Amino acid sequence: MDITILIGGAAGQGIQTIGALLAKACCKAGYFAMAVNDFESRVRGGHSFFQIRISNKPVYSPQKTVDLLIALDQNTWQTHKQSLSEKSVVLADEDFSTTGQVVPVAFEQLAKEIGSKLFVNTVAAAAGLRILGADLGTVQSVIKDHFSTLKPELLEKNLDAAQKGFEKVADVSFEQQPLTDPSVPKGNLISCAKAIALGAVAADCRVGAFYPMSPATGIMQHLTELSKRLDLVVEQAEDEIAAANIVIGASFAGARAMTATSGGGFCLMTEALGLAGMTETPMVIVNAMRPGPSTGLPTRTAQGDLRFAIHASQDDFPRFVFAPGTPEQAFEQTRKAFHLSEKYQVPAIILVDQYLMDALFMLEKPFSIDTHVERFIVADEDMPDPKNYERFAFTDSGVSPRALPCRGDALVKVSSDEHRPDGHITENIDIRNAMMEKRHAKLPAMIDELDEPAAVNPEARTILIGWGSSAGAIKEATKRLRDKGLDIGCLLFSHIWPFPATAVGKVLQNNPDRQYICVEMNAGAQFAGILKEYTDIVFSGYVLKYDGRPFTAAFIEDALKEKELA
Amino acid sequence: MDITILIGGAAGQGIQTIGALLAKACCKAGYFAMAVNDFESRVRGGHSFFQIRISNKPVYSPQKTVDLLIALDQNTWQTHKQSLSEKSVVLADEDFSTTGQVVPVAFEQLAKEIGSKLFVNTVAAAAGLRILGADLGTVQSVIKDHFSTLKPELLEKNLDAAQKGFEKVADVSFEQQPLTDPSVPKGNLISCAKAIALGAVAADCRVGAFYPMSPATGIMQHLTELSKRLDLVVEQAEDEIAAANIVIGASFAGARAMTATSGGGFCLMTEALGLAGMTETPMVIVNAMRPGPSTGLPTRTAQGDLRFAIHASQDDFPRFVFAPGTPEQAFEQTRKAFHLSEKYQVPAIILVDQYLMDALFMLEKPFSIDTHVERFIVADEDMPDPKNYERFAFTDSGVSPRALPCRGDALVKVSSDEHRPDGHITENIDIRNAMMEKRHAKLPAMIDELDEPAAVNPEARTILIGWGSSAGAIKEATKRLRDKGLDIGCLLFSHIWPFPATAVGKVLQNNPDRQYICVEMNAGAQFAGILKEYTDIVFSGYVLKYDGRPFTAAFIEDALKEKELA
Amino acid sequence: MSDKELYESAYKNQWCPGCGNFGILEAMKDAFGKLNIAPEKLLIVSGIGQAAKTPHFMKCNFLHGIHGRALSLALGAKIANQDLNIVVNSGDGDCYGEGGNHFIHAVRRNADMTLLVHDNRIYGLTKGQASPTSARGMTTPMQPDGVIAEPLNGPALALTMGAGFVARGFSGNVQHLSSLIQAAVQYKGFSVIDIFQPCVTFNRVNTAQWYKERIYELDNTDSRDDFHQAMKLAFETGDRIPVGILYAKKKQEFISQIKTLEKGPLIDRPYDPDRLGKTAQEYILS
Amino acid sequence: MSDKELYESAYKNQWCPGCGNFGILEAMKDAFGKLNIAPEKLLIVSGIGQAAKTPHFMKCNFLHGIHGRALSLALGAKIANQDLNIVVNSGDGDCYGEGGNHFIHAVRRNADMTLLVHDNRIYGLTKGQASPTSARGMTTPMQPDGVIAEPLNGPALALTMGAGFVARGFSGNVQHLSSLIQAAVQYKGFSVIDIFQPCVTFNRVNTAQWYKERIYELDNTDSRDDFHQAMKLAFETGDRIPVGILYAKKKQEFISQIKTLEKGPLIDRPYDPDRLGKTAQEYILS
Numbered sequence A, B: 001m002d003i004t005i006l007i008g009g010a011a012g013q014g015i016q017t018i019g020a021l022l023a024k025a026c027c028k029a030g031y032f033a034m035a036v037n038d039f040e041s042r043v044r045g046g047h048s049f050f051q052i053r054i055s056n057k058p059v060y061s062p063q064k065t066v067d068l069l070i071a072l073d074q075n076t077w078q079t080h081k082q083s084l085s086e087k088s089v090v091l092a093d094e095d096f097s098t099t100g101q102v103v104p105v106a107f108e109q110l111a112k113e114i115g116s117k118l119f120v121n122t123v124a125a126a127a128g129l130r131i132l133g134a135d136l137g138t139v140q141s142v143i144k145d146h147f148s149t150l151k152p153e154l155l156e157k158n159l160d161a162a163q164k165g166f167e168k169v170a171d172v173s174f175e176q177q178p179l180t181d182p183s184v185p186k187g188n189l190i191s192c193a194k195a196i197a198l199g200a201v202a203a204d205c206r207v208g209a210f211y212p213m214s215p216a217t218g219i220m221q222h223l224t225e226l227s228k229r230l231d232l233v234v235e236q237a238e239d240e241i242a243a244a245n246i247v248i249g250a251s252f253a254g255a256r257a258m259t260a261t262s263g264g265g266f267c268l269m270t271e272a273l274g275l276a277g278m279t280e281t282p283m284v285i286v287n288a289m290r291p292g293p294s295t296g297l298p299t300r301t302a303q304g305d306l307r308f309a310i311h312a313s314q315d316d317f318p319r320f321v322f323a324p325g326t327p328e329q330a331f332e333q334t335r336k337a338f339h340l341s342e343k344y345q346v347p348a349i350i351l352v353d354q355y356l357m358d359a360l361f362m363l364e365k366p367f368s369i370d371t372h373v374e375r376f377i378v379a380d381e382d383m384p385d386p387k388n389y390e391r392f393a394f395t396d397s398g399v400s401p402r403a404l405p406c407r408g409d410a411l412v413k414v415s416s417d418e419h420r421p422d423g424h425i426t427e428n429i430d431i432r433n434a435m436m437e438k439r440h441a442k443l444p445a446m447i448d449e450l451d452e453p454a455a456v457n458p459e460a461r462t463i464l465i466g467w468g469s470s471a472g473a474i475k476e477a478t479k480r481l482r483d484k485g486l487d488i489g490c491l492l493f494s495h496i497w498p499f500p501a502t503a504v505g506k507v508l509q510n511n512p513d514r515q516y517i518c519v520e521m522n523a524g525a526q527f528a529g530i531l532k533e534y535t536d537i538v539f540s541g542y543v544l545k546y547d548g549r550p551f552t553a554a555f556i557e558d559a560l561k562e563k564e565l566a
Numbered sequence C, D: 001m002s003d004k005e006l007y008e009s010a011y012k013n014q015w016c017p018g019c020g021n022f023g024i025l026e027a028m029k030d031a032f033g034k035l036n037i038a039p040e041k042l043l044i045v046s047g048i049g050q051a052a053k054t055p056h057f058m059k060c061n062f063l064h065g066i067h068g069r070a071l072s073l074a075l076g077a078k079i080a081n082q083d084l085n086i087v088v089n090s091g092d093g094d095c096y097g098e099g100g101n102h103f104i105h106a107v108r109r110n111a112d113m114t115l116l117v118h119d120n121r122i123y124g125l126t127k128g129q130a131s132p133t134s135a136r137g138m139t140t141p142m143q144p145d146g147v148i149a150e151p152l153n154g155p156a157l158a159l160t161m162g163a164g165f166v167a168r169g170f171s172g173n174v175q176h177l178s179s180l181i182q183a184a185v186q187y188k189g190f191s192v193i194d195i196f197q198p199c200v201t202f203n204r205v206n207t208a209q210w211y212k213e214r215i216y217e218l219d220n221t222d223s224r225d226d227f228h229q230a231m232k233l234a235f236e237t238g239d240r241i242p243v244g245i246l247y248a249k250k251k252q253e254f255i256s257q258i259k260t261l262e263k264g265p266l267i268d269r270p271y272d273p274d275r276l277g278k279t280a281q282e283y284i285l286s
């Protein structure tokens, strides 16, 4: 079973509530699910939708064809009718001609019969549940569960609304009825925004600073939520420049700290990024990408800031760049970003995107919390002579023992100018060279910390290469094409920088007539450029997308066919 | 003849005045000259020097060995004595043991005898002139010329000071005495800061906006100077963000406009850069590089922002990047940057560095001013239907006719969000894709506008590759190594982006056992990375320097030898 | 043609039904109509936010820039073409948060333009975080324990930076607001109107009703050139809040003090190769 | 040990001989000595500029950051470790120019730290451009026709943003300045001293003599809690200029209002895997 449900309407109509209800019910019934959130940069009106995919196997990317369409307005069925198949069912407030079966449901009228058009959500959710095979009892318990905090009389009305919706579609037959056949739940739905916030607290992040910017705000929202119960302070800054510098200040004083933003805000943080680089202060920045240039498409998805993240800020200094593609990776790599940023005293950037931030994925195993978090901080006791402590002492590894200010006799002196080991400004050529080399000396060990890219069928003749959020769709496309008999595999990067060049050769098995195809969500084939620079891979083609909507396996398949690459 | 004179002292002692006097006198006497300016990030004290190279052939880079050292303080001779040769002469306020001949001159005492230690400059300059072969009459006329605006009694005192200096060294014999043998002047000394300002006004730049930052301030200083006599307004902004946006606003309204900054300020301009990219508004930004990361070495030189300049700001959009290496190129490419930025409606970045900004070079031919400057602006008259004017109309070239706001019936509507041809926000997939493609459609024509890299002996077995300010030293090193019998040539880029990949193949002649060596002023071999990405050049080695001091031919030669590359 | 039609935008409005921004849009149209500034003669510059979308919903020339930077864009445009009628639409976040630095320095410069701050005391477009003007104690999903910082007082800030024209308006009183906009546009220099604007979706504290209970109109015929008096009015933000012109005084305008601009708009000057050539040649030698 | 020795830096000073910064440095040492804040217990945060180099010339912990951002760095450090004694040294360009936005918002937040603005009314380190506080009409190589904009009044700006402690000092009067610094450091909240500081190299207008002719000392025993009175003092910038505390009033401090910080410094809390695990698990399900 593998079905897609799309609930569409105007911003403010509550389609996310309906979607969440349906998705949760399916999860509870033991199915795998994922959901995509698609909305415009406005608060009311326009068109948005929530698209759920349900399957009895794990699913990591959205699908093109819609099996059940719940259209709260005309705009929705007009926009999405081309995604329907013969077997599709549409719940819409009026009839229209299409492939598939239309079931007219006067959502608003039914809601108003209960007392207010606010009940549209419940009517629609109940109808959806029924179509998916729920009986009235199940629908009622789902509704009760969801509205458990409401006053009794309001809950009653919602139950009435649910009954209306249920009855309206009682006779509709839908091919797949997952809810008729429940089994043990496989996990919980979670967004990568949530996973990153949880990864941060798991890494013992103590300070968050941010300036609101879609699609990064969700992360800071979750962190704020978590701060109510943890030793964590989240501060909204006056702008992104302040946010980034607050993070550095907090980190300098000894707290693990992070910020999250998107491209425009990241621009404003680039100077602070260099400050962290020069002062060797740990710092974690999440850049949740959206399509640009400039304001671009504020609520949509892209992978267009890769090169910018790698090269941002003047002159060369080491940094980490991660690009998780699943909640597990988002959690793990956020934790790792904090750990490595502190271990190597370099900034770490986590590149995600709107798709990852706002989509829901199935988390099968709960996140694990370490019993111990290693800090890389020294105190007077660790020093032979605290009074002569030097923050930037030369070492073989390039990492100097890091003390905190005002915690003992050791004075911590830090300058953004080129400095001597003791932290004071220098113009001396030899010290300058040595400091530059000290900072870069960390690179080999940094690369060793990184995971190799994940490979599927690394022996295959055709290798798709991707990174970050595209991994799910690429993996699925690979599988579908192999099922069709193609000799295809893929190589998926989530540890991006310092670029693990030698790992590529290790993972990929040699194949003399291999063709490589890069699949990414930008116009410039940015990741392909890095591979060209650091490996001897020659690309036969690219699958690029920059329309702001996430990849689907079908899109990749079609693009490969069109380019005669598969 | 090829001699180097170094005048050193503390900041505030006026060594630049002395240097300028000597350099001018040599130019006037028909020699070629160039001069390097080396100073610390402070206003008084410390150590700075001015290093002049004089030759009867054109010179483009500084030399290592110092033939005449004028040391105004002890610090100077201690710092520079290792650069002296047997034939060197040193004027210093005390004797010390060194290779070469030391002539003690009590600069301060002599000056005080005239009335104030302020006359140190004149004493030293006159002594220097004398050593270079000037007779007293010449010295006096040089001094009169230089101090022409002073009150008579003060001029008189300077002449007295000059006489003291002159007499003090009257008997010193120096191997080369260029001033004894004058000929027709070959040109004028000029810095690239001046050349850029002149290039801007030659391109009819009307608005400059800036926030002070070394080493870029000089450009804006020259522009301010020029604004007194031209239709040009220069505004000091509250920060670099404002400066960049003022430029975009001015350009949007119809004036050619520019700003200049260094790395930290460029960070703050990256968001505006994307705004120019998205709104297709012409914009010229000079990034005068200094060593980083972060504040780094504020008054020193580097080429570490190349990758940053190319990839700055979120997502992909076309831009120009130029990297001139001489005043001629600085003038020409600034003019070209304005022209092309307006023609293609894309931002243009000019990458220079502290060395270029503060050094003086010989300008042989005066800059030429075009009789006509082509603007790429339309008005109502040029439109079939002004009332339905669309700022972002789709065209084959990707360039839409650009009208100015409030100049007729045509409404100019511009948004940083992704937009329709009429300028209004859109979330439509097809328009988004078409707009992204429209912007990128300019790239082929943009590349065609660029000059091929300059090549010296492109058939040679060893090819040095460089860009921007390093060109002078690379060319000279190439020549010196050829003179020693090596089969070596070089390839020098000043038009950097969009990267003229095919031009490389055109310019270089095939040589089956060729070796390539990249020579640049950064730790990351950034330009080499671009070549690896865009060409099939494989590098045998790199000559990198990141100590903040400019390349010399000798440094390159030594590095090649050390790496056994030459 | 009525003002409404004259300035009608073909582009569909995206604000929430009931938003205070509609009142501001209406007042703008009314004011420009009364001032006889045709859409073709009007340049609206804005940042990013709900407020900053205003020019899309009105017929005019516009530059809808990036968050917080509208005043810098506007200054550049004004220097290039001083004949432009520039109005800047900004939000409380755009103007006092991200753009705070440009705001204070724009006031100091006093270039002739009008700034309308749609002050809904919330970040609207990003869905409801506290803004610099949010009331102390106001809770939002991002400020679950309530806002800690002192709310920023826009009019007082403008006054302190030397503004010559400072007013407060209310989106719910379109005619009054229109009269303020007219006065502001006619003022020769930098004029600011901080406009109370209910955000019906995210700000449940400062509702239309909340404002109606508190605001009172100042008599616009009174002279308002006493700085300290104006400061007192600006800080009347409790139970009684004055709307109207808080301060209006002649000050030397920015453009008029730049020598080069005495001869009229920069962009009207022809390219002059002779003068350029001469200047360049002399400058090389200098 | 005298204060001078106690806070003596092994690093060589780089200021111009005669610079007003020396007086500020001396006053700082004197004040910290009197307050018994040992070098190890002092954190100085600064931006970039001549003023911002101060901590190099004094024995202390320091974070010499980037231009204009000292207050943000300081805020982060304070949140992480509220026990820190934080003093910020900034210039008029650093604080009111590049850092203007952080200044106004730092005041609004009212976190406990002391800001010393070395106000030489010029950009010193970049060699003499006008700063936001430069006098109107002052000419520089970059402002050949004189400064046009109204000078920014730092104390007035701080007051308008709700500052609880605002003072003006003069680098030429070390003892008086020391007493102001002591009061500022002891104030619980954000305290600002705008310090007149002659730049002997680039500012030929506002010389030590110029100040000496104009300044008069306020009586520090007077209570100074009247906002409008303080504004009047702040705007006394003509022939007579008051130095001293312009305003001092108790206000709720920032850190003390954050619930999580009631339990003491964040960095002192141990890592607590049990609480984390429980919270995370519940949060996944929420």
Ligand SMILES: Cc1ncc(C[n+]2csc(CCOP(=O)(O)OP(=O)(O)O)c2C)c(N)n1
Pocket (backbone or CB within 6 Å): A211, A212, A213, A214, A240, A264, A265, A268, A295, C048, C049, C050, C051, C052, C066, C067, C090, C091, C092, C093, C094, C095, C098, C118, C120, C122, C123, C124, C125, C126, C131
């Ligand atoms: C550099 C940058 N940071 C953040 C954002 C995200 N953003 C868009 S609108 C907005 C705030 C809007 O608040 P306000 O200015 O008050 O306008 P309103 O929507 O309330 O009218 C923010 C933070 C952005 N677009 N750019």
Ligand SMILES: Cc1ncc(C[n+]2csc(CCOP(=O)(O)OP(=O)(O)O)c2C)c(N)n1
Pocket (backbone or CB within 6 Å): B211, B212, B213, B214, B240, B264, B265, B268, B295, D048, D049, D050, D051, D052, D066, D067, D090, D091, D092, D093, D094, D095, D098, D118, D120, D122, D123, D124, D125, D126, D131
């Ligand atoms: C982002 C950035 N912009 C510009 C500069 C250059 N810069 C260094 S110090 C300074 C101004 C110094 O003025 P002020 O803060 O008044 O300090 P002063 O030197 O007068 O004490 C500037 C603009 C910089 N370092 N970083």
Ligand code: SF4
Pocket (backbone or CB within 6 Å): A043, A044, C014, C015, C016, C018, C019, C020, C021, C050, C120, C124, C125, C198, C199, C200, C201, C202
């Ligand atoms: S979110 Fe608020 S400010 Fe934005 S349009 Fe809706 S009501 Fe208006």
Ligand code: SF4
Pocket (backbone or CB within 6 Å): B043, B044, D014, D015, D016, D018, D019, D020, D021, D050, D120, D124, D125, D198, D199, D200, D201, D202
């Ligand atoms: S330039 Fe001015 S402020 Fe800077 S050290 Fe010299 S005198 Fe002091």
Ligand SMILES: [Mg+2]
Pocket (backbone or CB within 6 Å): C049, C091, C092, C093, C118, C119, C120, C121, C122, C123, C124, C131
């Ligand atoms: Mg708002």
Ligand SMILES: [Mg+2]
Pocket (backbone or CB within 6 Å): D049, D091, D092, D093, D118, D119, D120, D121, D122, D123, D124, D131
């Ligand atoms: Mg200053």
